Amino acid sequence: MLSLKSLSQKGSVLGVLAISTCLLCSSFTTNVINSNALIVVNHTESQQQSDDDVYLYVENPPRFPGGNTALVNFINRNLQYPQRALEKNTQGRVSVSFVVRKDGTLTDIRVIKKLKDGLSEEAVRIIKAMPRWTPAVHYGKRVNAKYTLPIDFKLKMS
Secondary structure (H helix, E strand, O other): OOOHHHHOOOOEEEEEEOOOOOOOOOOOOOEEEEOOOOEEEEOOOOOOOOOOOEEOOOOEOOEOOOHHHHHHHHHHHHOOOOHHHHHOOOOEEEEEEEEEOOOOOEEEEEEEEOOOOOHHHHHHHHHHHOOOOEOEEEOOEEEEEEEEEEEEEEEEOO
16 A cells, blocks of 8 residues: 555545535434444433434534544545555545444444445545544433545546
């Protein structure tokens, strides 16, 4: 794999942009996913919440430390465009979903939209390298929340 810094001889990488961070955590409903059965369950305030519940919609979604600008900068600094993808000029968008836990750790990382030539694997590697996020808050409590992040891989030919 090549880092962004070593690409100056081969052409430049325009970079990876997390342009449209698709928040699946923006509504004010109280739907959660039962993590054992992956079924959407409607909670009322009187029902007990499980530590394993994963919310799809929350009042305050999870955030990368420093916000979206810091997220894009982190991805651009840590990206290693795979050699195979460079050789084949492979570009496109990889969408990755993950759960931001109450403690800010990222788990259940899954590629929703794949690309070949190592780009999907690179997107997962970047997610795994991320620091702890600020967790989602719903009704004043920290909760586990699902988040989907599209990552665009683009080459700028010189």
